[in-house]
Amino acid sequence: MVEEQITEEYTNHVVPKSARKSRSQVLGSWSGITSAMAFVYYGALAAVLAGVQQAIIGLVLVVICYSLLGSYSVRDAVRWGLNSTLLSRRLFGHKGAAIAPLLVGLSLVYYAVFEGTIVAVALQSYFNVWDIRVWYAIVVVGMLPLMLGGMQTWLSKLNWVSLPIYFFGVTAAVLFAGMQVGWVGDWSAFSAAASSTPAIPGWLTVFVLYMGIFVLFPETQDAARFAKERDLKFHQNVTFGWAFYGVAYLFNGLVGIAIVGFAGSSDEVSESGVVQGIIDTLGLVGLIVIVVSQIRINSANFYFASVNLERFVGHFTKRGISRKAWVVLISLVVFVLMLTNVFSYISVALAWQAVLIVTLVGIMATHSALNPRQAPEFRTHRLKAVGPGFMVWIVSSGVGIVLLQLPAQAPVLSALAPMISLGLAVLLYIAVHLAGGSAVKERRADPVRDSVEDLWNVRVECDSCERSYVAQEMDVPEQGQSVQCLACQESKRDLEDAALPR
Incomplete structure (x- = not known):
């Protein structure tokens, strides 16, 4: 059993205390997420949407909010050794809880497509040969062997080795870009975009933008379940708390603003513009930094996508697919999606993802706040198939998606759709809780x-x-x-x- 679960990562089981990892192993495994090039891009995009000053204010508020929610997400996962799916069963029912791994798995497949595309664009930009589709294939095939490892065997080692390359590499990109243009840069494009909704403050626009990455909270639980209880405070503050989000969001966001601004390519901020800015300033070293950073983040994307999709299928079939088989399957899906030009629909995907994920997280956080000392019930025979939380999620996320489709008729409400969905999910779940709704059956014998x-x-x-x-x-x-x-x-x-x- 132990040998099997070293490969399968206790995907459908409680993580026993004998399998818990040291703080450095958990930190190392999770730290790969800090190198997501998407976070660098979001920083530059935030500056275009709201202006540099408002973008920085928004980033600081995002770090504070995420740190608080991250601290909450860690607590029950560490104490009970449960992943996000098992922790949500008491709210959504043993079948309804399948929405958690489905949303997380699909979101991370999308991010894997995004980050893999970044590498392909970087390689084509540097070597200037071959069609981009050839580079897509090279990236997917080349990364596959590195994506097969898990938290217990590989991720920590990979990330600790590659961390200095990423951190010092992007820092050097900013310094060299600044020296090349005399620390002035072309910041004229970094003022609030005309398309931004005037009724919404710039910092709020940035905050709503980053709500599209609420997927990190169920991911946090999937990683924190391997932590030891004595390390809880460390992980709440460092691994999944303010230290992590300070680097992932604030540091990377400022890097994105600086690289694109100093490189003089801020006329139209794009994902490829960020990549080109790093390569223009560091050349081959910049290419290495991008490749290393994307290997780090995609190792996490593939890992969490595989365990979640394996978990989702396990809800409905007697025999599932192994985690490593899922990694191979995800690689094929990623390649196919790369061919669709993910950059062309990134804004729409982020908006939909924000609504679907924030409602899920909001319901889980509300339940935890209302029942701070309640032990989670995750055993199938003691739960209804679908709980009241599932219906709350359907209604609140449905309202948000409808609002997203009405930018012309209700521009303010459409821009605030994720926040409105979150508020609605919280209020509805409080009402359900006060009414005595529960997914837990009445069973006395244990x-x-x-x-x-x-x-x-x-x-x-x-x-x-x-x-x-x-x-x-x-x-x-x-x-x-x-x-x-x-x-x-x-x-x-x-x-x-x-x-x-x-």
């Missing part, structure tokens, strides 16, 4: 937990798969005496429901 004193250190064999897992996740179906692990609870549930008399 044979496994009642008979085991140490739920974290005692292993219990599953009668279905004949593997042993910590007693914390084991349960007995409502009808029958067999003991099942979490993965088998889900796959066997449909068979048991079908066998019940109608």
Whole structure:
């Protein structure tokens, strides 16, 4: 079982305390996300949308908000060893909770396309040969072997080795760009764009823009479940807190503004403009920095996408696909999506993603705030298929998507769609909670937990798969005496429901 889960990363199980990693391993694995070229691009885009001053104010507010939400996301994941899907089951039901891994998995596939495309553009820009589609294929095939590792075997080592190259590389790009133009640059384009909604302050425009990256919060839980409880404060402040977001958003955002501005290419800020700015200032070294940074971020994208999509399929099929097989499949999907020119629909994708993810996170954060000491219920036989939180998500995200489609009729409401959806999700879930809505069934008997004193250190064999897992996740179906692990609870549930008399 241990050998199998080193590869499968406890995707459908509780992470036992014996499998928890040191703070440096968790930090190293997660730190790859700081090198997303998307964050550099967002900084330059924020300056175009709101002006440099308002963009910086917005970035600071984003770091503060994300740090607080990041700290919350870590707590239950570390304490219970649960991923975002299992933590959301009490809210959405054991089937309804499938929306969490689906949204996270698809969002990260999109980001993998974005970051992979950045590398292809950089390679073509530097070598100036071949069609871009050839570079897409080279990037996907070349990166695939590096994407197969997980948090327990590879990500930490990869990221600690590559971190200095990324950090000092982008810093050098800013310094060299500044020296080349005398620290002046062409900042004329960095004033609020005419297309921006005048009724919305610039800093709020930036804040709403970054709400499209709320996907980091369920990702945080997927990574934090491997942390040790004694390291909780460190991870809340550093790994997933203000230190991380200070580098990921504020540092990268300022780098994006500076590189494009100093390089004199701010007439029309684009993803390729950021790439070209780095290559123009550092040449071959700049190309290496881009390739290394994208390997770092895509290793995280592929890892979290694979575990989430494996988890999603596991909700509905008896036999799923292994995590490594998912990595290969995702690579094929990424290549196909690259051919569609992801840059052409980035703004639309970010807007839809923002609405769908912020409502999910808002519901989870609200539940945690209303029930700070409540133990999560994640065992399948004790949950309804769909909980009230799922309906709240449908309504609130539906309202947001409708508003997104009305930029001409309701420009202010359309621009604030993610924030309106978030507020609606919070209010509706509070109403559902006060009304007593719950996805948890009324079951008094708990044979496994009642008979085991140490739920974290005692292993219990599953009668279905004949593997042993910590007693914390084991349960007995409502009808029958067999003991099942979490993965088998889900796959066997449909068979048991079908066998019940109608």
